[in-house]
Amino acid sequence: MPVGIIDRGRGPEIEGTRITVYDIWDYAKDNWHRDAIAATLRLSSSQVSAALEYIEDHKDKVLSEYEGILERERRGNPSGLQAKLDSIHERWQAKLAERSPQYVVKTDDQNPG
Numbered sequence: 001m002p003v004g005i006i007d008r009g010r011g012p013e014i015e016g017t018r019i020t021v022y023d024i025w026d027y028a029k030d031n032w033h034r035d036a037i038a039a040t041l042r043l044s045s046s047q048v049s050a051a052l053e054y055i056e057d058h059k060d061k062v063l064s065e066y067e068g069i070l071e072r073e074r075r076g077n078p079s080g081l082q083a084k085l086d087s088i089h090e091r092w093q094a095k096l097a098e099r100s101p102q103y104v105v106k107t108d109d110q111n112p113g
Contacts, residue, residue: 003050011065012054014047022066024051 004015013020019041027037038048055062077085 003044003047005050005054012058012062014043014051017043017047019043019047019051021051021055021062022069024048025055025062025066028052028055 005012005021006015007013010018011020011022014024023041024037027040032040034048034052035045037043038045041048076082
């Protein structure tokens with residue numbers, strides 16, 4: 001049965017999964033073998049092959065969108081949103097500490113949490 005690449009609004013992804021072609025490209029751009037990508041992402045080799053074919057057939061669009069994703073990641077969250085996320089994280093850490101102190105995530109410069 002042929003493997004489909006579909007778009008449900010998150011970008012082109014392997015049908016039946018939440019793995020996008022951008023996830024596949026993260027590995028393929030570093031010359032990972034198809035089977036290694038498949039094993040890492042728990043996919044079949046044919047699923048990875050379908051994604052690689054899609055990338056090749058739509059290379060300009062995929063690479064442009066991939067660069068946009070990386071740029072968004074580099075910019076990070078807007079300061080207002082990040083402050084809310086940090087506040088939520090602190091509250092949940094406090095609740096977790098009350099229940100199970102051994103599960104508290106310790107943060108520092110090497111491990112921002």
